[in-house]
Amino acid sequence: MSFLTTVYAYLYYFAALVLLAGVTFKVVQYARTPAPLKIPTTPAPTTRAGVVLRMTREVVLFESLFRGNKWTWIFGWIFHFGLFLVTLRHLRYFMEPVWLPIELVQPFGVYGGMAMVVGLAGLWARRFFVDRVRYISSPSDHLILALLIVIGCTGLLMKFVFHTDVVAVKSFFIGLYSFDPQPLPGDPLLLLHLFLVAALMIIFPYSKLLHAPGLFFSPSRNQVDNPREQRHIAPWAKRLEQ
Amino acid sequence: MAKATFEVPELSQYLDVPPVTPQTMAHSKPFVAKPEFQAPLGFPGELMDDWQEKALDKMGELLGKYRSLRVYLDSCVKCGSCTDKCHYYLGTKDPKNMPVGRQDLMRKVYRRYFTLAGKLFPKLVGAEDFTKDVLDDWYSYFHQCSQCRRCSVFCPYGIDTAEISMAAREIMDSIGVGQKYCNEIISKVYTIGNNLGLPGPALKDTLEGLEEDVYDDTGVAVRYPLDEVGADILLVTPSADFFAEPHVDGLIGYGKVFHEAGVTWTLSSHASEAANFGMFIGSYDNMRRVAQRIREAAIELKVKRIVFGECGHAWRVAYSFLNTLVGPWDFLDPRYPVPQHICEFTYNLIQEGKLTFDKGENDDKVLTYHDSCNVARASRMGDTPGGQFEIPRAIIRATCNHFFDMDEDTIRDRTFCCGGGGGLLTDDLMELRVKGAKPRVEALNNVMLEKGVTHMAAICAICKSQFTKVLPYYGMEMDQIVSLHQLVSNAIVLTPALDDEDDEEEAEEAA
Numbered sequence: 001m002s003f004l005t006t007v008y009a010y011l012y013y014f015a016a017l018v019l020l021a022g023v024t025f026k027v028v029q030y031a032r033t034p035a036p037l038k039i040p041t042t043p044a045p046t047t048r049a050g051v052v053l054r055m056t057r058e059v060v061l062f063e064s065l066f067r068g069n070k071w072t073w074i075f076g077w078i079f080h081f082g083l084f085l086v087t088l089r090h091l092r093y094f095m096e097p098v099w100l101p102i103e104l105v106q107p108f109g110v111y112g113g114m115a116m117v118v119g120l121a122g123l124w125a126r127r128f129f130v131d132r133v134r135y136i137s138s139p140s141d142h143l144i145l146a147l148l149i150v151i152g153c154t155g156l157l158m159k160f161v162f163h164t165d166v167v168a169v170k171s172f173f174i175g176l177y178s179f180d181p182q183p184l185p186g187d188p189l190l191l192l193h194l195f196l197v198a199a200l201m202i203i204f205p206y207s208k209l210l211h212a213p214g215l216f217f218s219p220s221r222n223q224v225d226n227p228r229e230q231r232h233i234a235p236w237a238k239r240l241e242q
Numbered sequence: 243m244a245k246a247t248f249e250v251p252e253l254s255q256y257l258d259v260p261p262v263t264p265q266t267m268a269h270s271k272p273f274v275a276k277p278e279f280q281a282p283l284g285f286p287g288e289l290m291d292d293w294q295e296k297a298l299d300k301m302g303e304l305l306g307k308y309r310s311l312r313v314y315l316d317s318c319v320k321c322g323s324c325t326d327k328c329h330y331y332l333g334t335k336d337p338k339n340m341p342v343g344r345q346d347l348m349r350k351v352y353r354r355y356f357t358l359a360g361k362l363f364p365k366l367v368g369a370e371d372f373t374k375d376v377l378d379d380w381y382s383y384f385h386q387c388s389q390c391r392r393c394s395v396f397c398p399y400g401i402d403t404a405e406i407s408m409a410a411r412e413i414m415d416s417i418g419v420g421q422k423y424c425n426e427i428i429s430k431v432y433t434i435g436n437n438l439g440l441p442g443p444a445l446k447d448t449l450e451g452l453e454e455d456v457y458d459d460t461g462v463a464v465r466y467p468l469d470e471v472g473a474d475i476l477l478v479t480p481s482a483d484f485f486a487e488p489h490v491d492g493l494i495g496y497g498k499v500f501h502e503a504g505v506t507w508t509l510s511s512h513a514s515e516a517a518n519f520g521m522f523i524g525s526y527d528n529m530r531r532v533a534q535r536i537r538e539a540a541i542e543l544k545v546k547r548i549v550f551g552e553c554g555h556a557w558r559v560a561y562s563f564l565n566t567l568v569g570p571w572d573f574l575d576p577r578y579p580v581p582q583h584i585c586e587f588t589y590n591l592i593q594e595g596k597l598t599f600d601k602g603e604n605d606d607k608v609l610t611y612h613d614s615c616n617v618a619r620a621s622r623m624g625d626t627p628g629g630q631f632e633i634p635r636a637i638i639r640a641t642c643n644h645f646f647d648m649d650e651d652t653i654r655d656r657t658f659c660c661g662g663g664g665g666l667l668t669d670d671l672m673e674l675r676v677k678g679a680k681p682r683v684e685a686l687n688n689v690m691l692e693k694g695v696t697h698m699a700a701i702c703a704i705c706k707s708q709f710t711k712v713l714p715y716y717g718m719e720m721d722q723i724v725s726l727h728q729l730v731s732n733a734i735v736l737t738p739a740l741d742d743e744d745d746e747e748e749a750e751e752a753a
Contacts (some may be wrong), residue, residue, distance in 0.1 A: 026316070029312070030309060030312065030313055033305070033306060033307070033308070033309040033312050034307060034308075034309060035308070035309040035310060036307065036308065036526065036566075037526075037562065037563055037566060038562045038563070038566065039310060039402065039405065039562070039620070041391060041394045041395055041400055041402065041619055041620070041655075042618070042619055042620060042621060042622055042627065042628075042630065042655065043622070043627035043628040043630070043631075043655060044622075044627060045627060046622075046625075046626070046627060050627075058398065058400075062398055064323075064395065064396055064397060064398050064400065065321065065323050065396070065397075065398040067395065067396055067656075068323030068324065068327070068395075068396030068397070068398070069321075069322065069323045069326075069396075072321050072322060072323055076321065076398075123321075126322065130322065131261055131262045132259075132262055132322055132325035132326065132337065132340060133320070133321075133322035133325065134262075135262045135264075135337045135340075135343070136320045136322065136325065136337075136340070136342050136343060136346070137320055138320070138366070138367060138368035139365070139366050139367075139368075140359075140366050140367045140368070141319075141320050143366070203359075206357065206358050206359045207359060207367075208316075208317070208318060208319045208320070210316045210317060211316075211317040211318070211319050211398075211399055214313045214316055214317030214399055215317065215398070215399045215400075217309060217313045218310075218313055218314070218317070218399050218400040218401070219309060219310045219313075219400075220310070220391075220394050220400035220401075220402050221399070221400040225622055225627065227561065227562045227563070227565055227566065228561065228565060228579045228580060228581075229579075230565075231565050231566055231569045231570055232565070232566050233566050234307075236307055237526065237566070240526075240527070240530065
């Protein structure tokens with residue numbers, strides 16, 4: 001096994017471990033932290049089903065952002081939806097045989113890749129051109145955008161200009177499952193693409209990318225508005241009563 | 243009156259978002275609470291020597307107690323959706339008054355001490371040490387947040403700056419840096435029973451005076467009872483209602499509604515205050531202690547129901563937290579929600595056809611309605627989401643002939659704060675209050691010019707007090723702000739009681 005293949009195999013084992021363990025840790029931490037008071041932003045649904053609907057609208061349509069800022073919504077939604085399609089498209093590298101829905105989504109995944117880059121470019125431009133957004137941006141905000149854009153661009157370049165041996169890439173990843181990685185092609189573009197994806201996986205649990213699990217735990221969005229009907233008391237608050 | 247030592251913003255027809263102008267409000271900070279007002283709340287008297295360590299301990303404790311704080315500090319992606327939503331930013335141009343700017347004052351400390359990225363690469367992720375300068379910024383800017391939650395409406399993750407402001411204030415209180423206005427008021431509630439420090443005899447006197455006034459005006463004996471054991475309803479209302487206009491006109495209205503409903507009711511000298519400033523300082527313990535008085539009063543007076551008067555954050559604490567803080571309320575009549583808002587009570591009577599109004603009595607006014615933020619974005623009325631918007635409007639329509647809403651972007655859950663909520667209704671923050679009121683006053687001004695609106699009704703004691711004070715800075719009249727139940731009071735047609743016989747004829751004529 002070549003040195004490169006070994007390095008990338010370990011890199012991906014490490015990245016997967018960090019991503020999985022890190023996100024699991026945060027999710028467990030969020031779930032275990034009590035929400036002692038009912039604080040849904042109203043008007044809020046009065047039933048559990050209503051809350052599921054509200055969260056679905058937030059996750060799929062970015063409803064609150066739509067009300068907040070149309071430009072950010074357009075670019076943000078295009079980016080995330082593009083990323084979603086790209087992720088679906090990439091699943092074919094990780095499964096054998098490839099499921100039919102994943103096969104069907106392949107051509108859309110390519111458009112997703114383009115959309116992703118367009119959305120990111122728009123979001124990044126706002127960090128320079130809107131003075132309020134410029135003020136709140138820290139170096140890490142720019143770096144994450146750069147990271148994602150380079151991932152998107154290297155991906156698109158491999159699709160349209162410098163083709164890589166995708167069959168070999170797939171056998172590399174499938175091989176990882178059985179701790180028997182197959183040789184990874186030595187294309188610089190592919191190596192850069194894969195390196196940055198691993199970097200993204202590693203920083204995920206330590207960065208603002210935690211907004212993904214965070215949204216599901218946001219009390220102002222996920223709580224049912226029924227405080228008069230049901231007493232809602234956290235364990236630490238209950239102890240004050242004795 | 244209203245000579246300003248600062249520049250009063252100019253009103254414009256359209257909401258314009260000002261360019262970022264750093265540090266314009268760095269000088270604005272409230273008076274610090276003296277040791278004698280810290281102690282009764284359980285806080286140290288002055289800034290401790292090892293304050294940084296203590297503050298970080300407290301922050302760690304709160305991160306473990308409040309999911310909101312932890313999730314909100316982690317989740318912000320700096321998308322900017324909130325940046326143009328805060329009335330204080332729009333009025334002051336100071337970027338630390340953008341919700342994300344305000345949150346970052348805490349987030350940078352959180353990142354530095356509680357996250358790996360901030361420990362390893364502070365510059366990269368905007369993490370900073372908790373220095374005295376940072377603490378000073380906290381004191382300034384966490385007291386420039388009225389906890390109105392407008393930002394949380396527009397945040398894709400629902401990040402609520404109010405939660406972060408409350409936590410910051412609790413951390414500051416815990417190291418001895420309290421805000422005078424809030425903490426002195428909570429002390430007063432503990433010692434005298436209400437925010438204004440009105441003792442029982444003064445309340446009794448006021449209520450007797452009201453009975454006489456109403457009888458003189460209407461010829462109907464409407465009762466304003468205090469501490470009557472066995473009454474059906476305990477009314478809990480902000481102490482401002484006993485004291486000043488326009489608040490007291492609202493209280494007069496509640497009494498008339500109860501009179502027409504034919505229910506017995508009472509106020510309590512023990513729970514003579516609906517407001518709960520424990521919420522403003524983020525202190526669960528103090529909020530619970532303040533709320534406890536209402537439970538005690540309800541038990542002592544053997545009432546069956548609890549109704550809250552017009553007050554924004556009091557209604558939030560009542561609606562959202564009362565059951566949690568000092569429940570369960572199983573000793574009350576289960577047919578009614580605990581507690582109810584006076585607007586729900588009045589609205590139900592209107593629905594049942596039990597109230598008669600002479601709308602003409604309000605014809606001297608063209609009205610608009612100010613949704614108070616804590617009611618709009620943090621509570622509900624009635625059975626369906628959004629009842630808090632519809633019920634007050636339905637009451638206004640039932641009692642007035644002329645009503646126009648302000649611009650849709652500035653009402654309901656997008657309503658603009660009056661600028662005085664969250665424990666900022668103090669003279670030492672007048673510049674902030676005037677500037678923070680700008681977006682609301684702009685919308686009011688527009689509807690005055692376009693529709694000929696003359697008055698704005700509100701159901702929050704802080705809103706009413708704040709507008710009374712700041713409207714004159716914008717060339718408007720202080721009495722343009724009215725209580726919603728003042729409108730009810732003007733229009734309601736009273737039924738004379740049996741012992742009103744002598745004046746029956748007169749009353750009928752009036753009807």
